[in-house]
Amino acid sequence: MPVGAIDHLLADSLAEIAAEIDAAFDALLPVPADSRARLVEAMRYATIGGGKRVRPLLLASVAAIYGVDREAAIRAGAAIEAIHVYSLIHDDLPCMDDDAMRHGKPTLHLAFDEATAVLAGDALHDFAFEVLADPATSSDPFVQIELVRTLGRASGLQGMAGGQMMDLVAETAEFDLQTVTRLQQLKTGALLGAAVEMGAILGHVAPEGRTHLRGYARDAGLAFQIADDLIDHEGDAARAGKAVGKDAAAGKATFVSLLGADRAREQARLLVDQAIEHLASHGREADVLRALARYIIERDH
Numbered sequence: 001m002p003v004g005a006i007d008h009l010l011a012d013s014l015a016e017i018a019a020e021i022d023a024a025f026d027a028l029l030p031v032p033a034d035s036r037a038r039l040v041e042a043m044r045y046a047t048i049g050g051g052k053r054v055r056p057l058l059l060a061s062v063a064a065i066y067g068v069d070r071e072a073a074i075r076a077g078a079a080i081e082a083i084h085v086y087s088l089i090h091d092d093l094p095c096m097d098d099d100a101m102r103h104g105k106p107t108l109h110l111a112f113d114e115a116t117a118v119l120a121g122d123a124l125h126d127f128a129f130e131v132l133a134d135p136a137t138s139s140d141p142f143v144q145i146e147l148v149r150t151l152g153r154a155s156g157l158q159g160m161a162g163g164q165m166m167d168l169v170a171e172t173a174e175f176d177l178q179t180v181t182r183l184q185q186l187k188t189g190a191l192l193g194a195a196v197e198m199g200a201i202l203g204h205v206a207p208e209g210r211t212h213l214r215g216y217a218r219d220a221g222l223a224f225q226i227a228d229d230l231i232d233h234e235g236d237a238a239r240a241g242k243a244v245g246k247d248a249a250a251g252k253a254t255f256v257s258l259l260g261a262d263r264a265r266e267q268a269r270l271l272v273d274q275a276i277e278h279l280a281s282h283g284r285e286a287d288v289l290r291a292l293a294r295y296i297i298e299r300d301h
Contacts, residue, residue, distance in 0.1 A: 020077075
């Protein structure tokens with residue numbers, strides 16, 4: 001498929017998944033007519049109408065390869081996006097990164113208040129597992145538990161939360177390239193990997209049949225973080241929709257500070273090539289995954 005056609009395919013896929021995930025959150029988070037309304041309004045503020053929806057697109061694209069019902073994939077995609085959004089809400093708090101802007105609008109604790117932001121993040125965390133355990137996502141209890149276990153591991157100590165702790169320590173410690181790589185594999189890569197894995201789980205792919213998908217997710221996830229570091233290093237806050245230059249200001253070691261911008265960019269390209277090579281056993285049904293890998297190093301936000 002020509003590069004231009006792939007770009008068009010990705011643009012259409014990103015627009016489609018964004019609309020579907022927004023619709024899912026809208027349906028799954030109705031505002032109650034009682035004093036919980038402010039909490040749900042905050043959850044909706046954070047989840048509807050923002051973000052690239054990369055994780056749901058990864059999940060849905062893998063699921064499509066294996067013939068999974070689209071509604072089931074979208075529900076699982078909303079679950080993993082809820083985990084991602086909750087992490088952003090908490091990361092933006094004054095006790096963490098203290099950010100004022102996310103997805104081009106005020107962060108949740110500024111739009112509402114800090115207590116509501118904490119509760120909204122907590123509630124989205126719980127919401128994710130409630131959705132995965134619902135028979136509407138899968139009627140197979142073995143699929144349900146594997147989805148829950150995969151997302152739980154990727155979002156906790158062995159994944160995103162553990163990586164975030166390492167990131168906080170990075171402000172006062174000197175990390176080498178190996179440690180920074182481990183940090184980012186946990187903080188960012190684990191959830192991207194879970195998205196790919198969950199799509200295969202919905203498709204009843206045995207663990208030994210997912211090795212190539214794990215390789216794709218590992219390499220694409222690391223390239224994604226290198227691209228984020230480059231955006232933070234040289235990007236524009238207006239286009240990024242968030243503050244940039246924070247890592248350098250905090251004195252954190254990053255791929256860019258350790259490798260330099262040119263070497264970091266080249267490393268990201270090599271990782272994307274490797275990620276695409278992992279998909280060699282698939283035909284055009286994996287073109288969205290290939291296009292998404294290329295998009296990782298071309299984006300500016």
